[in-house]
Each structure stands twice: as structure tokens, then as C-alpha cells.
Amino acid sequence: MSLSLFVSLLAIPGILSSTSASRDPVDSLGNQESIETLLAQELSDGEAYIWYLGHCGWAVKTRTRLLIFDYWEQHPPRGVRSLANGSIDTDEIRSVDVFVFVSHDHGDHYDPVILEWSSELQNVTYVFGWDAGLDPNFVYLSNERETRLFGDMEVSTVNHRFDNIPEVAYLVKVDGLAIYHSFDHASTTEIPNRTFTDNIDYFAGKQVNVDIAFVSTFGRWGGAVVNNGDLYTIEEFHPRLVFPMHHGGGEDLNQRFANEVGPTVGATPIIAARRLGDRYFFSNGQIHRSR
Numbered sequence: 001m002s003l004s005l006f007v008s009l010l011a012i013p014g015i016l017s018s019t020s021a022s023r024d025p026v027d028s029l030g031n032q033e034s035i036e037t038l039l040a041q042e043l044s045d046g047e048a049y050i051w052y053l054g055h056c057g058w059a060v061k062t063r064t065r066l067l068i069f070d071y072w073e074q075h076p077p078r079g080v081r082s083l084a085n086g087s088i089d090t091d092e093i094r095s096v097d098v099f100v101f102v103s104h105d106h107g108d109h110y111d112p113v114i115l116e117w118s119s120e121l122q123n124v125t126y127v128f129g130w131d132a133g134l135d136p137n138f139v140y141l142s143n144e145r146e147t148r149l150f151g152d153m154e155v156s157t158v159n160h161r162f163d164n165i166p167e168v169a170y171l172v173k174v175d176g177l178a179i180y181h182s183f184d185h186a187s188t189t190e191i192p193n194r195t196f197t198d199n200i201d202y203f204a205g206k207q208v209n210v211d212i213a214f215v216s217t218f219g220r221w222g223g224a225v226v227n228n229g230d231l232y233t234i235e236e237f238h239p240r241l242v243f244p245m246h247h248g249g250g251e252d253l254n255q256r257f258a259n260e261v262g263p264t265v266g267a268t269p270i271i272a273a274r275r276l277g278d279r280y281f282f283s284n285g286q287i288h289r290s291r
Contacts (some may be wrong), residue, residue, distance in 0.1 A: 045176030086276025
């Protein structure tokens with residue numbers, strides 16, 4: 001979604017909610033573990049800590065890696081920089097192997113501030129879904145439906161040009177987890193776009209069951225939050241849980257999506273992040289409020 005269109009949506013009454021208050025660098029539920037302690041914990045395959053970083057931004061700590069998706073500082077961070085506040089402090093994540101994923105060149109998905117981390121982190125890999133023409137040490141997955149191995153982590157893409165620029169969605173398989181992040185890969189028409197469904201089918205063929213699905217929700221004509229593209233994604237991926245997103249500053253829409261889609265998808269948990277820094281623990285195919 002273009003930044004100009006997103007900003008115009010935020011101007012609609014009822015869409016923009018108040019900015020989250022700053023918090024000390026602890027879990028949003030009040031748990032007192034430091035982020036460094038959490039990142040140092042020994043996880044098993046199939047386990048992950050998940051932090052909401054705003055809009056489409058997420059951090060996922062698996063057994064061996066920290067994955068950061070589409071980081072965007074919509075507003076200057078308030079208070080202490082920390083994952084607990086939905087922002088990145090490189091000192092906090094210095095001890096882990098970091099992968100930074102960027103889907104496309106829109107201002108609400110690609111924030112150049114991420115480039116500053118390269119001089120501050122010893123173990124960081126940047127993965128772009130197009131040829132951004134930056135550092136030659138960065139990874140550019142610009143080919144159609146590309147798959148790349150990073151050790152034992154497999155990263156695959158599907159491609160689209162719904163906004164007339166190259167864009168991707170990612171499927172990441174790492175440490176016993178299959179993680180889908182849609183970025184702006186979506187379809188709002190009554191009959192989902194053929195490119196969209198073909199891409200979903202392609203990923204579903206590579207991974208029968210997705211563990212964690214981050215799904216951008218753009219609604220449909222008439223005011224409903226859920227569209228048939230969202231339903232198609234959930235039906236084909238059989239995810240263990242879904243995080244709706246793409247509502248930075250209007251997180252109430254995440255809960256509206258959960259309320260509307262819940263009766264349709266049955267037992268699939270829909271997790272609605274409410275504020276920057278919300279943290280979740282995923283284990284044994286389920287989400288837990290604390291470990």
C-alpha cells in the first residue's frame with residue numbers, strides 16, 4: 001500500500017487512535033525480564049518470542065535467529081528504545097544473529113534507519129525483495145519466486161506489482177517454524193486476484209501448514225474489515241495463528257478483524273496486537289502470554 005494512501009486512511013475519523021504511551025523496557029504485560037535475558041534464553045525448535053513493532057513491523061526470536069520484518073518508525077520512539085516499546089536498540093540485540101527483511105520501496109515498509117544498524121551489529125543480514133542497489137553485501141531477492149538458503153534457514157518469495165512497483169511476500173522456514181509475512185500482498189476484490197491466489201497456492205505447496213501468519217488486512221467495499229483474499233490465505237495455509245496488521249496507529253482494526261473473521265475460520269487463533277511492544281511466546285503450536 002502506498003504511503004500516501006495509508007496516510008489518507010489515517011485521516012478518516014475513527015481510523016487513527018491515540019499513540020501508545022511510552023513504557024519501561026519490559027514486556028507489555030508487565031513481565032520484568034530484560035530483553036537481553038529473553039533473547040539469551042535457550043529456545044527449542046518450534047518456539048519463538050514475537051514482538052509487535054507497529055504497522056507491519058514484527059520481531060521474531062527463534063532458537064538461532066532474530067528476524068525483523070518491515071521495520072518503520074512511524075513516530076519517533078518515546079522513552080527508552082527497546083523491543084518492549086516496539087523499537088530497535090542495537091545494543092539490546094547485539095548478541096544475536098539478526099536478519100532484516102524488507103518487502104518493497106514504500107515508506108511505511110522500508111525505513112532507511114535500518115541501514116544504520118549495519119555499522120552497529122556484527123551479525124546482521126539484510127534481505128530485500130527487490131534490487132535496491134545498496135550495499136553489495138546485502139541480499140536482493142529480485143527474481144520471480146526465489147528461494148535462498150542461509151545455513152539451515154530457507155527464505156522464499158512470491159512477487160506482485162499491485163502498486164506498480166516490485167513487491168514480495170516472504171515464507172521463512174527456520175528452527176522448526178514456518179513463518180509467512182504478507183507485507184502488501186493482498187486482494188480486496190470479491191473474487192481474489194489470480195496473481196494473488198496463484199502465489200498463495202505456490203506457498204501452500206511448499207508448506208502445507210504455516211505456523212505463524214502475519215497478514216495485512218485492507219478490508220473490502222462496504223466497510224467490512226475481512227475480505228475474501230484474507231479468507232483464502234487462512235484456508236490455504238491452515239496457520240496455527242494469525243496476526244492481522246497494516247494498521248499502525250489504528251490497532252483497533254486488528255481486533256475488528258479478529259471479531260469478524262473468527263466465526264469463519266473456526267479454531268484458528270487470531271491475535272490482535274494492541275500497542276507497540278506487545279510480546280507473545282509461541283510454543284507447541286500455541287500462543288502463550290508468558291513463558
